[in-house]
Amino acid sequence: MTTATDGSEEAELRRHILDTARHLLVQEGYKALSMRTIADAIGYSATSIYLHFDGKDALLHALIHEGMMALRDRLRDAAAQHPESPVQRLHALCECFVEFGLENPEYYEIMFQLRPERMERYPPEKYRAARENLDFFARALDEGVDQGIFEVDDSRVSASAVWASLHGTVSLLLADRVDVHIDPDAFIETAIRQVLRGFQAPAASTS
Amino acid sequence: MTTATDGSEEAELRRHILDTARHLLVQEGYKALSMRTIADAIGYSATSIYLHFDGKDALLHALIHEGMMALRDRLRDAAAQHPESPVQRLHALCECFVEFGLENPEYYEIMFQLRPERMERYPPEKYRAARENLDFFARALDEGVDQGIFEVDDSRVSASAVWASLHGTVSLLLADRVDVHIDPDAFIETAIRQVLRGFQAPAASTS
Amino acid sequence: MTTATDGSEEAELRRHILDTARHLLVQEGYKALSMRTIADAIGYSATSIYLHFDGKDALLHALIHEGMMALRDRLRDAAAQHPESPVQRLHALCECFVEFGLENPEYYEIMFQLRPERMERYPPEKYRAARENLDFFARALDEGVDQGIFEVDDSRVSASAVWASLHGTVSLLLADRVDVHIDPDAFIETAIRQVLRGFQAPAASTS
Amino acid sequence: MTTATDGSEEAELRRHILDTARHLLVQEGYKALSMRTIADAIGYSATSIYLHFDGKDALLHALIHEGMMALRDRLRDAAAQHPESPVQRLHALCECFVEFGLENPEYYEIMFQLRPERMERYPPEKYRAARENLDFFARALDEGVDQGIFEVDDSRVSASAVWASLHGTVSLLLADRVDVHIDPDAFIETAIRQVLRGFQAPAASTS
């Protein structure tokens, strides 16, 4: 209940709303996330939410932003643990991303799966956090290239491709779309391994 | 059991409904796909749909199933064009999947992105089509391994990983989550290339 | 209850809705006229109203249109009773208008007092009925001019001025804005008399 | 009783509220006049307004009262400029009234068009101002009768009729209910001219 570390009374309910919304989102699905359900869940009237957020969009934006920041913090930590080896760092970043997605499915859906039509007015400046997250991957690739370990055309494009692979991995797992006969951990490990191998500069030249 | 092949009049309207629903879905989007919309479009009353489908969910399931079959057909064609070279075949399969996703975004959404809670009663037997689709990739990998071109532990797990990469690629593109500065085609090409390179046996040369 | 003379079942509820809406309008005021209140009053669900009207605006438009037609019919009758004398006809038209307004305050408010901002999409073709109503007055004036009884510059402008006087008279009475010490009938009679005297060609020229 | 003339701080904010409310009313329209809007505009909390007014109704009553006083002042000025000629004075009064209405449309709405049920508790003593406004017209008529220029039965009834004509004129113009083909100025001029001609004693010459 008292998850908020910020002691100000005003911010407390705001936190409560955000936390509840996030939980409802993953437990009941996006369609079930209405101002009323949130209000009911926190035991306040629907009107009260409007004291803290301009509307449903603003609430979702706040959620997305929180998620982006949380992810950024974790990626930064992961990157910091392998300052020397781009390979190890990239590996850690991949694992970190997947872990984050699986541990925070509630964030994940609105962060990466919500169709833009439903969220048209997301303030572009907040996308900066998203871009920053991509940069962790791009930098690792760049350094790998510098050290002759990776072979990459455009590091930002390749970083996006890495991101796509990881996103697909998380996405399928969350949506329960992976064949039941496949062990999730093996699936994740394989996905990450292949991502890494996709960049390795071949020892032997191919042409 | 006799889902669609018998020529009875009953099946005819069922087809009509499905075709119309698919059209609406693709052209107007998932949100616009309501029973009333479909009914209006086919010129029948909304009630009539219930004579042929248990409800909206069942209709969606049927649509998903159709989509899976359509995708399967396309993948089969793509695979058939490269019976000898597993590498080229895998490449074609990847391109085929991405194309399918981008050409049928709304279709794609209900096939792979709809949260499971919205389709609780999706009959598991229908997942067979989905599994079959995965098999195209797995077989290509298996043959590549046989020919010493690919290096893979478990072909079904790896096929799932390939699928995850492709799904992530399509997903991010459809959700407009790829950085605007990145060219979509370069992004797709890079993603597919990395997938392929992820399997290459170190010593193998492709030409 | 069974005010409708049209026997079709479908039209019956439509009539019921219109009648109820009209009554609620005058008894509870425009602000109190919501889809829900109407629905409650007729004992149906709010949704049912949408089976007969596209929305609240369409409902109001129908009400306005009905009122315009009813007024037109009455004006036509009044005019027909004095085909020869423009003066008597004009007098009858004035009395008819005021009577209509006082007898149908429910129609009157939405017909003449609703601010356009609240009803932006009123189909212009329906204003034709309103214009036709004005024409009864304009024709009487024209004929009076022909017969040398009236002195008028532009008959349509003058007809509008007549209409304004009558509208003001009805309006103040309905809004209870006439001094309590003033007898309503005397007020009406005086208003109409002055309107008529305003057109009389002076027996002696004034310049 | 001590409504607005004492200089206490309490009265100052009351003034501020009224002025702001009037501004908002005139500029944004009646619908946009909410307690929150007013509060935001004055930089106080919405709650504060309740320290100075019993509620929104009371605030509206005060606004109406102010409007009546403002109109009275303008009518008084107009009357004062023609102390000798009742005809010219009546003419000036008419023009003044119409001008006031057209210049302050939203003001006009709450003063003369708000349905009584919305202002049940409007204190009757405040209607005095409204009655005073009528007296300007009645006095002009009385003097005209004394001078043999006007022919009038009951000057207060006739004044009410004049008022009705003017009110109708303003009303139709504000509600945009005058045929688009009719020039507003010609319409106003004609309306006023007819009002005046309605009183002229048959033999009287005006120049």
Place this chain on the structure above:
DNA sequence: GATGAATGAGCGTTCATTCAT
């Protein structure tokens, strides 16, 4: 004197679904 927090009632509208016919 002033406020922030909170609320209940209400708005127009959409939707999937049911049922008697």
Place this chain on the structure above:
DNA sequence: AATGAATGAACGCTCATTCAT
């Protein structure tokens, strides 16, 4: 086989008002 009539539940949101502080 097909339908028109009807509905309950829900949606995001706004408003005037209250009350403890």
